[in-house]
Amino acid sequence: MLVDDHHLVRDGIKSLLVKYPYFNVIGEAADGIEALNMISQGDHQIDLVLVDINMPNMGGLELCRKVNEAFPSVKVLILSMLDHEKYISQALQAGAKGYLLKSVNEEELVFAIRQVIYNSFYICSELSYHLLGKMLLGTKIIAKSQSTSKVEFSSREIEILALIAEGYTNLEIADKLFTSKRTVEGHRLQMINKTGVKNTAALIKYCLVNGVLSFQAD
Structure with missing residues (x-):
């Protein structure tokens, strides 16, 4: 079920x-x-409700609580423009099984729905x-001089990788590197393609496992 007060979004x-x-x-x-x-x-038989937070009459968080109480077999996945951690926390407390931003691409949307339907949790x-970047206060992620990766990354790609891993959004990375959001997104997609992984999370995992990136205390 799709729940959003904007017909065009649905x-x-x-x-x-x-x-x-x-x-x-x-x-x-x-x-x-x-x-x-x-x-x-x-x-x-409804397996999953994909719902926005801000709606008239009854918002997504209240709906989530009521569904979780009365229909526990129905899973709720939040799809919202709100990216502050307080909303994520409130959604989890209300019983949501996942939280997506409306900026996600089609691939991640489909992946998230499948994950939640099959009893997994997804952010x-x-x-x-x-959130990881906020947890890692006092540490930073750096590029290592040596790695076991068979894939070569440019210096700009390494910069972008490290900033992604520290929790910066594409727009924030673009501001830091004095480039456009579209350019940052292009680099990210190119790195996903060259490593053969499926998404950004898997890309960062690949770089940490293969020593392209590492944690360092400030």
Whole structure:
């Protein structure tokens, strides 16, 4: 079920998901009250609710709490523009099984839905590294002079890798390096392609495991 007060947002998400035979969008709602009524009717078996936080009448967090209490088999995945950790914390406390920013690409959206449906928990990679950076106060991530990686990275790619791993967003990295957000995103996608990994999280893991990056105390 898709729950968002913007019809165009629901249409956009639905147009992405209909391409995948293992997904079936069986309900849409513009607020939490409408969504809860549809779930309560039980006309369809709903596995997952993809919901925004800010909506009229009943927001996503309250809907999440009510669904978690009354329909524990239905999983809730938050999809929001809000990137502050307090909202992530509130969502987890309300029983959400995952948290995505609306800036995620199609691949990560599909991956997250599958993860949550199959009883895993998921926070999008941009938020994960933002939170990781806050946890790593007093440390920084640096490029190592030697590595076991068979993939060669340029000095600019290494700069971007280290900043991603410290939790900076693409826009923040662009500001730091005096370039555009699109250029940063292009470097990130190029590094994902050259290493053969699936997403940014796997890219950083690859670089840490192969010694391209390492932790260093300030």
